[in-house]
Amino acid sequence: MEGMIVFTQVTGDLQDINYTTGDSWRYIPDSRIVALNSNKSEETIKVLTEGFYSACSPVISYDGQNMIFAAQKRTNDIWQIWEMNLENLKARQITFSTENCIDPAYLPGGRLVYSKFTTNKTVKSGHTLFTCNIDGSNIRQITYNPHAYFASTILQDGRILSISRQLYPDQRDGMFMVLRPDGSKEELFYQGLKGSDLHSRGWETNNGKIIFIESNNNDRKGGNIISIDYNRPLHSRVDLSSGIKGDFYAINSLQEDKLLVSYRSPDDDRYALYEFDAENKTLGQAIYKDKNYNVLEAVVVKKQERPKNLPSEVNMSVNTGILLCQDINFTDEQSEEITSSTSKAISIEVMGIDSSLGIVEVEKDGSFYLKVLADTPFRIQTMDENGQVVYGPGSWIYLRPNERRGCVGCHEDKEQVPKNRQALSTMKDPIILPTQMKEIHKNRVH
Amino acid sequence: MKTSKLIVIFGVIVVLGLLVYFPGRKLARAHVNEITAVTDHPLSCTSCHVYISQNKLISKMVNADYLSPLNMAVSNDGSKLYVVAQDINELIVVDVEKSEVLNKIKVGVHPHSVILNEDGSIAYVSNQWSDNVSVIDLAASIVVDTLKTGNGPSGLSISTNGKFLYVVNTFGSDLSVIDLATKEEKKRLTTGKDPTGTELSPDGNVLYVTSRRANFTHYGEPLICDMTLVNANTQKVIKYTPIESAHIMENIAFTPSGDLAMMTLVRPKNLIPTLQVEGGWMMNHGVGIIEQKNEGKVVQLLLDEPNAYYPDPFDIVITPDGKKAFVSSSGVDRISVISIDSIRTILAESSPEKLKNFSNNLGISSRFVIKRIATGANPKGLALSPNGKRLYVAEQLEDKIAIINTESLETIGSINLGGPIRITVARKGRRLFNNAGHTFQNQYACYTCHPDEHEDGLVYNMAGKDMGRNMTNTQSLREIGETAPFKWNGKNQTVYKQDGMRFSTVLTRTEQFSYKDLDAIVSYIMTGIKYPPNLLYNPNGELTESQLRGKVLFDRSMDNFGNNIPENNRCITCHPPPLYTNLELADVSTLATTDDPILFDIPHLNNIYSSAPYLHDGRAETLEEIWTVYGQDDKHGFVNDMTKIQLNDLVEYLKSFRGPEYENSDSSIQQASTYKSN
Incomplete structure (x- = not known):
């Protein structure tokens, strides 16, 4: 499947997003993951998650061979993390949790990180980050703040970049926090403009930028394309989509200075897949459009450089x-x-x-x-x-x-x-x- | 032959093979575990038997003689480059337009810098390991004279009237003023510690000399490194300007108008527990700026960024129009381009308090660094063409010169100096050693704490168990191949173990070395790092009378009163030649209350004169202090019966120790150029 574009599709109008609970944002009911072969003269779509009621948030392994995603097998099922072999398209369940597990990302060293809904006295009630082996074993909780953590990706330096929102004692805007895969050394990476919300995963490009979608108070169904420098994330914000009417929902890196974006023009009801030129800040032609479906969270099936596998200082025998x-x-x-x-x-x-x-x-x-x-x-x-x-x-x-x-x-x-x-x-x-x-x-x- | 017989024979061979394979593999595993002191190294025979072999023949076969260009000068018409090739002891003459090597001129040992006289007819090359300067007639391409200097000559400058050559003596920590008419050293001025770079102010009145080492302080006291200012007219030291919290000031440059002097520097965090790398908690790198007005106000600005560091800044040059400065960030293979007008703005607009904070701010570089230009491995010396339009970069571990257009800030060419094409395992190890790519966010390289593969003279708080405990004096890496175990507590039996998993958890805080990289770095450390010759205290193997008396004291078994000194309290017992260590652990009663209880790995003493401060926590400023201040209980050798003169003799003898090869060989004259360079 190398070179194909995989994305989440959801039919009908998008529901109002809840950035605190993740409803209709990180949990997308009745969604499916499809693969698009854009090289063929006539685009062909292949549904990868037949048999699932909902499936979203696809992420490709560094060797380009597998895909992890969050899914519900049936309506009202607990959301779990699944992995699919992209050769034979067989899926296997990784987590068997009694609480919802979403937003998986591959860590180097055969592990993955995901968000899990948790309720206890330390985190109160929210989504915390967990890691586990790729077979689902050796589960570790790695965040303990009363925050909600969503939409993690892995930076090339080996750290987890995650959208984090304080829930207690008062709710605050979401911000990007960065932490090591053992949960240590958590620190602020990026804070948006006051009143804004981080809407998508932050993806690191191969030219040292982190790209993501940031919404504002007026629009909770999309936002603008923001780029920040990895080297100086707190003070390098650039709005790449300034002046472009319409909404952006999700983003990923396609190739140097070329981005894959989910975009909806003011005249459209649905998000479609577009190419975006980051250098010239211009929207290209639509790559894929479907009048019945929104196209969200696209990723390209390809080999990628594996991030650094960081050592851990955590010693569970010390309290x-x-x-x-x-x-x-x-x-x-x-x-x-x-x-x-x-x-x-x-x-x-x-x-x-x-x-x-x-x-x-x-x-x-x-x-x-x-x-x-x-x-x-x-x-x-x-x-x-x-x-x-x-x-x-x-x-x-x-x-x-x-x-x-x-x-x-x-x-x-x-x-x-x-x-x-x-x-x-x-x-x-x-x-x-x-x-x-x-x-x-x-x-x-x- | 029948098929059944063939099957039987095949089966017997397979069974025999299995019988040999499994026990053989088990034996090999045990052997590799024993040699590497780790249990996970691949069963690779070449790792130890080829890459780190001390056998001269094998070493000659697997290694190669690289050039290692360090510093350069450009001819007055800009047509030629004169490149110091440190590892082959040559000055390479390069035709810039044709990008080809014209000539190679043999100079002294381990040359460091080159400077041309005013009309460009003569080149002076400082030879750091032969304590002299080669004078080269460039028209004839021959060395026409050799000028004697102090110890370890490096940076060079010529007086405005062309009559005097100033030579910075790194190992001697002084400056030779050489009268070029008489070719004699006229005077020698004391500088800051371990000086290297020097530059004359544009008006020709003041000579600035950088220092690499900070002045000695007891742990906890602020770090101060001296910039030495010399009146070029009277040839007297004007003052030592303290540069706070910095060291490794390699080089310095003036703006053409002379309003600013700018030097490269490193800002270590040795007084802070090594808790984390994030947030610049281990090491920072930047430039110092000395304003010529405002009473010589000193400001330091970091070149680093919040998530990206630019370690080991080496050289700095400023364009003739005074608009741009270029710094070779040698630990990340980058040239940092600086807008000098932006620096002037920062200086003009900022309060003293803000300027002070800028020296610890990772965001400030975004206001004055306009580009980072990628180079080949380990960019060191820089030189500008006379019109300032081209920047030449000596890529030390690439054996090439990069050419950068100073207006477009693009690399426009590369000159191959003709070094070996093959990259040996040890050379790869040297590249790794000098590159910060194996630490989190490139914050420091091995080289940063071990400049010139030696040590930086600092004591670090390694925060092993708790903070404020186990202060550690950095140890030299020169010729440590035969001196295992390693670390002050001797816990690492091999460099494989030293630089293995724990190294990444404690020190580099990023992914550990791959086995191939680990092989390479072990190979380099075990085979490729040589001591400079001890020309200061023992140039030819003939000990002075004082040193001879000291040797008797070192070897003695009876004290001044005729009493027997217990064997384990004699110098020679724990420090036998040629390494001056018996490779054992010992208690010498120097544990501090803040140390965890350990025995100390008895250190080797070769070239010990150049490794101050002394003892595991660097508390002794001099060798004398080991006994006069910290060893009065006679547990670190029996010395308290000695007279002051005897102790002086002993110390003089210790300072005479050279590299182990001289202790073993018949040749007493030190020739440092007889090894493969790596």
Whole structure:
């Protein structure tokens, strides 16, 4: 099937999208995956997922031999992850979950990542990322924030790029987060314009760009083509579709500077498949159109360079992670979130989901060094000598078992590297949080 | 023969084959595991028996003599390039238009830099491993004179009046001022540590000399590297300008107007626990800018980007119109192109506080870097044509010169210098060693912490178990092939293990080396890295009187009072020649309270004079301090009976140690050019 284009098709009008639950967005009922041979004079469509009630989100393996996708066998079935051999078109079920599993992506090293609906006290209720072997074994939860994670892809550096939206205590706009396949070193990759939503997976092109669709408040059924630089994602946003009327739904890389897009003109009811010239920012001719079906999420069947297979520092026999902050008073002066006074912070409160994990006085140089219960989400707020909040609480953080992380300051400029300075806190033993952990986990704090 | 008999014979052969195959394979597995100290290396005989063989014949057959162009000069009319080929000890003369080599002129050992006199008739080539400068008549293409210098000559400059040659002595950390009329060294000025690059200000008044090593500090104190400013008229040091939190300042260039001096530099994060690579937590790379007004204000700007790093910046040149600077980012095979007007804008518009933060900001490069141009392997020296329209790039590990159009910023040609076409396994290893492609987001190469395959003089917080523990003094990689085990705790019995899976988890934080790459890097480290000759303390094998007295003390078994020194407390017991290590582990009572309890791998002492600071955590600034400050309990050798003069003699003897080949061979004169270059 090399060279063929595989995409999701859905009949009729698209339903209103819910970016929080994924309904009608990552879950597309009554959808199917088809293959298009665009080389033939007359386009031929082959349905690959006969026998499934819904099937969407196709991703091709790096050797071009297989495809993974999310599907429901029958109406009201749990969504599961499936893999199809593109030679013989036989499909096999990978996950056998009691909760919905969607948005799979191939990791290097014979594993895959996917989003699974989860409800528990750490993540509250939302979609978390899981990884497993390609045969479905060795399942690992890798995210622990009260966020919804959707639409993952793998960057060439080996990290997972995922749309993440804070759900608790308040809902926030979706943003691209990046993390290692073991869940460690999660950090912000890209944040859209205020009020916008990330609408599609972010795909890395072979010329160092990440391309995706970003919607705005007025349109939740599509959006614009956005390109950012891998090298500097937070400050390189370019709207490639500026000036083009109509909506874009999904995107992928076709070849150098040529993109595959799902596009719907103002005159059309359905999304069709088009080529898009990224360099000249122009929409090409339609590759495939069907008046009855929307064409969504197209991928080309081809061999691709395998991303780096990153080593893991996670050690499941350890139940803590380490966090070092160089100076809590180092903040981004441009930030709108620096709330109160100009007072200097002298302590931090580490706040868990439902309770405080502890208040810690920082060192004179503003540094702190914590050993925190792993896989437990927390936020940090800084406080002055009167106990008044100076900044925070910040974003959710979690540490994987044995993970070691550092931050330069609190809500600092994300492009700032640490000063080459020995933090006073590193000359002491770490402060263990929650403070009662020693009692709770006797002999297990290591 | 009957079919049945054939089947029986075939069956017997198969059975015998299986009987040999399985036990044979098991034996081979055990053998490879033992030799590599890992259990997953493929059963490849060539890995050890060819690639890392110390056998001279095998080594000669599998390796090759590469040229390794390092620095260049362009003739005044722009028609010729003079290329220093470091590994074949030659100056290669190249016809630029025809892209062909015209001539090769033999110079001294391990040449470093070349400079032409004003009329372009004479070339001066610094020979780093023979402590002299070759004077070449370019019309005749012959060496007409040799000028004696200090130790390890590298960067060169000529006074405006053409009367003096300034030679930077890297190993001696000083500057030779040579009177070109008398051909004598007129004076020697102390510079910062490990200097290399030098440039005269356009008005000819001040000579700037870069340093590669930071000044010694105890761990935790800020890093300072000196820029030495010399009054070119009085030939006296004006001052040492401190460049904070930086080192490895390789080269420097002035804008034509002289308003800015710009140097390459590395900003290591050695005082921070090695928690992560993300966010520039391990190593940054950039340029320093010294404004000539504003009392010589120093600003540092990173060349790196948030998810892409440009390690090991080596050379910098500025176009005659003062608009662009080019930096060879040698660890990622790129030329970073800088808009100097953009830098001027940043300097003019930014508050001092902002400028300070820029030195740690990965986004600032987007304001002044206008392009990254891909090159061949390991771009080093740069040279501009006289009209500034062409940039020549010495691709050290490609044996080629790239030609870049400085207006279109496109590569328009390549000059093949005629090195071996075949890329040997060791050469591939050298490329890997110098390239940051095997660390997460290319943040650093092996070379970054081991410049010139040696060490950077820094102590790192490797954050093994907890932070603030187990500080580690970087060790040299020169001639370590026979000195296993490795690491201060001796836990790695082979380089295979040292650079294996754990190496990627702890240090490079990206996919581990493939076995082919691992073979290559092991091959290079085990066979291809030589010590420079110890011309400073032992040029010809004849020890000084002090060193001879020191040798007696080193070898002694009785103390000054006639008492027997326990065998395990004698220098010679743990540090026997030729490697000056018995390859064992020992407790020398230097564990810090912040160290995990370990025994130390007894280090080899060859060329120990060039490896300061000393001890596993770099606490001793000098060899003397090992005993005068940190070894007073006599557990690191019995020395406390010694007089001050005796201790000085012992230290002088230690400084005389050379590469192991000199300790074994009859030849006492050090010839560093008798090996394959890799």
